Amino acid sequence: MNYRGPFRVRADRDKPYPEILHPGDAIVRVTRSCICGSDLHLYHGLVPDTRVGMTFGHEFTGVVVETGSLVEKLKPGDHVLVPFNIACGVCPFCKQELYGNCHESNAEATAVGGIFGYSHTAGGYDGGQAEYVRVPYADVGPVVIPPEMDPDDAVLLTDVLPTGYQAAEMGGIKIGDTVVVFGAGPVGIMAAKCAWLFGAGRVIVIDHLEYRLDFVRNYAQCEAYNFRSLEDPVLFLKKTTGDYGADVCIDAVGCEAAGSAMQTITGRKMLLQAGSATALYWAINSVKKGGIVSIVGVYGPTFNFVPIGNVVNKGITIRANQTSVKRLLPKLISHIQSGYINPKAIVTHRVPLEEVADAYHIFSSKLDNCIKPVLIPPSAYI
Amino acid sequence: MENEKSKFDHIKGWAVDADSRNEPTYPMKKYTGDDHQRLNYTRPYQQPRNVEVLHSNERPGLTAVFGTSVPPSGLSGKVRRYAFNYSEGSFGHWLPLLLADRINVAEGIIDDFRKGVIPNILSEKGWKAEWKYNRKGLVQKVLVTAAVTVVVIGLLRKGNANG
Numbered sequence: 001m002n003y004r005g006p007f008r009v010r011a012d013r014d015k016p017y018p019e020i021l022h023p024g025d026a027i028v029r030v031t032r033s034c035i036c037g038s039d040l041h042l043y044h045g046l047v048p049d050t051r052v053g054m055t056f057g058h059e060f061t062g063v064v065v066e067t068g069s070l071v072e073k074l075k076p077g078d079h080v081l082v083p084f085n086i087a088c089g090v091c092p093f094c095k096q097e098l099y100g101n102c103h104e105s106n107a108e109a110t111a112v113g114g115i116f117g118y119s120h121t122a123g124g125y126d127g128g129q130a131e132y133v134r135v136p137y138a139d140v141g142p143v144v145i146p147p148e149m150d151p152d153d154a155v156l157l158t159d160v161l162p163t164g165y166q167a168a169e170m171g172g173i174k175i176g177d178t179v180v181v182f183g184a185g186p187v188g189i190m191a192a193k194c195a196w197l198f199g200a201g202r203v204i205v206i207d208h209l210e211y212r213l214d215f216v217r218n219y220a221q222c223e224a225y226n227f228r229s230l231e232d233p234v235l236f237l238k239k240t241t242g243d244y245g246a247d248v249c250i251d252a253v254g255c256e257a258a259g260s261a262m263q264t265i266t267g268r269k270m271l272l273q274a275g276s277a278t279a280l281y282w283a284i285n286s287v288k289k290g291g292i293v294s295i296v297g298v299y300g301p302t303f304n305f306v307p308i309g310n311v312v313n314k315g316i317t318i319r320a321n322q323t324s325v326k327r328l329l330p331k332l333i334s335h336i337q338s339g340y341i342n343p344k345a346i347v348t349h350r351v352p353l354e355e356v357a358d359a360y361h362i363f364s365s366k367l368d369n370c371i372k373p374v375l376i377p378p379s380a381y382i
Numbered sequence: 383m384e385n386e387k388s389k390f391d392h393i394k395g396w397a398v399d400a401d402s403r404n405e406p407t408y409p410m411k412k413y414t415g416d417d418h419q420r421l422n423y424t425r426p427y428q429q430p431r432n433v434e435v436l437h438s439n440e441r442p443g444l445t446a447v448f449g450t451s452v453p454p455s456g457l458s459g460k461v462r463r464y465a466f467n468y469s470e471g472s473f474g475h476w477l478p479l480l481l482a483d484r485i486n487v488a489e490g491i492i493d494d495f496r497k498g499v500i501p502n503i504l505s506e507k508g509w510k511a512e513w514k515y516n517r518k519g520l521v522q523k524v525l526v527t528a529a530v531t532v533v534v535i536g537l538l539r540k541g542n543a544n545g
Contacts, residue, residue: 004487004490004491004501004506005486005487005490006487007507008501008503008506008507009506010501010502010505010506021429021430021447021450022427022429022446022447023427024426024427024447025447045483048476048479048480048483049479049482049483050483051451051452051458051483051486052452052487052489052490052493053451053452053490054451054452055451070427086447088426088446088447090423090424090425091423092423095423103441103445104425104426104445104446104447105446105448106445106448107435107436107437107438107441107444107448108435108436108437108438108448108466109470110438110440110441110470111470114445114447114448114449120436120449120451120452121479123445123448123449124435124448124449124450124452125449125451126449126451136429136447137426137447169399173400174400175386175400196390196395196396196397197395197396197397197398197400198397198399198400199386199396199397199399199400201386201390221392221393271480300476301470301476302473331399338395339394339395340394340395340398341395357505357507357508357510357511358508358511359508359511361507361509361511361512362508362511362515364508365511365512365516367511367512367515367516368515
């Protein structure tokens with residue numbers, strides 16, 4: 001996959017085979033890679049320092065073909081799932097299991113750790129929408145896929161499911177809580193599903209695409225509403241939660257939220273703020289006083305128009321981060337094996353890597369009821 | 383809790399991760415007793431630098447590993463180098479980077495031609511999928527674009543004739 005500019009990508013065969021550049025590296029032959037909703041922010045040209053020629057893709061699985069001299073835990077032939085975070089495992093932040101905040105993987109920014117295929121702001125690493133990919137710190141991130149696990153379940157463990165789970169976890173959900181999830185994309189769907197695991201008593205999802213609302217109702221057994229059919233989503237949520245507001249609100253949308261002309265024009269069209277913060281705005285205004293707002297939607301690095309005065313006046317706790325995928329994997333693998341979560345059910349499109357431009361367009365334009373596209377490289381044998 | 387549980391029997395795994403200690407939830411700071419030494423850890427082996435890598439001025443030098451995907455080059459590279467004089471909290475950092483990205487798109491097209499590649503922009507934009515799944519919308523877009531183009535050309539010609 002080769003990024004050529006906003007809304008333009010193509011499959012190229014002339015990118016060089018990746019090399020071991022550090023003794024802790026591995027080279028992985030990709031068997032599955034996904035397009036993530038976050039990739040669309042890159043695809044739409046919203047993330048600074050996204051350079052022409054980059055390969056995207058931070059959700060992938062693959063077979064180890066080569067390891068550096070310091071790699072001890074992996075060997076050629078291992079089929080691994082690779083968390084999207086590139087993490088050293090030894091810096092103070094990794095020691096705290098904040099793998100998304102590693103201090104030794106992203107030279108170009110300090111606010112975020114290294115991420116595969118996610119612009120130079122996230123370290124300038126080529127990603128997994130390719131046949132082969134360099135995986136730094138191979139002893140830290142990658143996990144050998146359990147033999148009985150479906151490869152589609154495995155690839156969704158690299159980002160989507162852990163991010164949805166951490167969104168619910170950061171919400172501090174208590175037994176019986178009402179949880180509102182903004183966004184019925186793959187992460188919002190998983191957040192709604194995972195809210196039940198923490199004992200939510202009511203889960204409500206807000207989106208504007210009917211096919212996604214239908215999907216999340218069935219998949220996550222929740223209520224789902226189209227904000228286009230509501231005069232005022234915040235007022236509706238207040239009324240339906242006993243006039244107090246929800247206990248927990250989750251922003252699973254990030255910088256390309258629809259629903260507010262002002263936010264759309266200033267954030268998405270004119271780039272005067274770091275994306276449109278409509279979902280966050282609604283989350284802060286819909287949560288009860290003393291409630292928790294959990295943010296996993298991706299925003300740019302500059303400022304946003306958010307109602308910070310309401311955060312103060314309502315005594316809201318805000319929790320947010322890139323997901324620490326590695327920390328959550330043992331628990332989530334167990335949940336899949338126990339049948340609590342069936343991640344692969346959200347995969348709606350399997351597309352050959354050579355047709356990556358069409359896959360991006362389908363996902364970006366919400367065509368063909370697309371929920372989650374998976375790319376299969378020609379060399380994948382599974 | 384038992385009553386609640388029976389109410390949610392239809393949801394697999396309901397409350398399996400409920401934990402009264404989950405407040406204010408993860409990540410909790412892990413106190414090690416020597417937090418004052420937090421940056422004095424043994425850094426991993428340093429990846430040799432064989433391409434130009436820009437680094438945030440909020441940190442000394444490079445991280446132990448770094449990406450080498452697309453080193454800065456050309457005019458966009460000059461703008462990116464300028465941007466890295468400013469910290470991550472500054473518009474002087476991010477706005478030039480966005481400008482560099484736009485310059486880089488034009489450089490990419492020039493580079494394609496230099497290599498003898500004629501970029502198939504319609505294909506790169508995924509118009510095959512648009513034709514397959516949103517034919518009516520595509521036809522509408524083409525017709526509207528054509529109509530606007532004709533009107534603009536007409537207005538320009540009229541302006542020239544009057545001038």
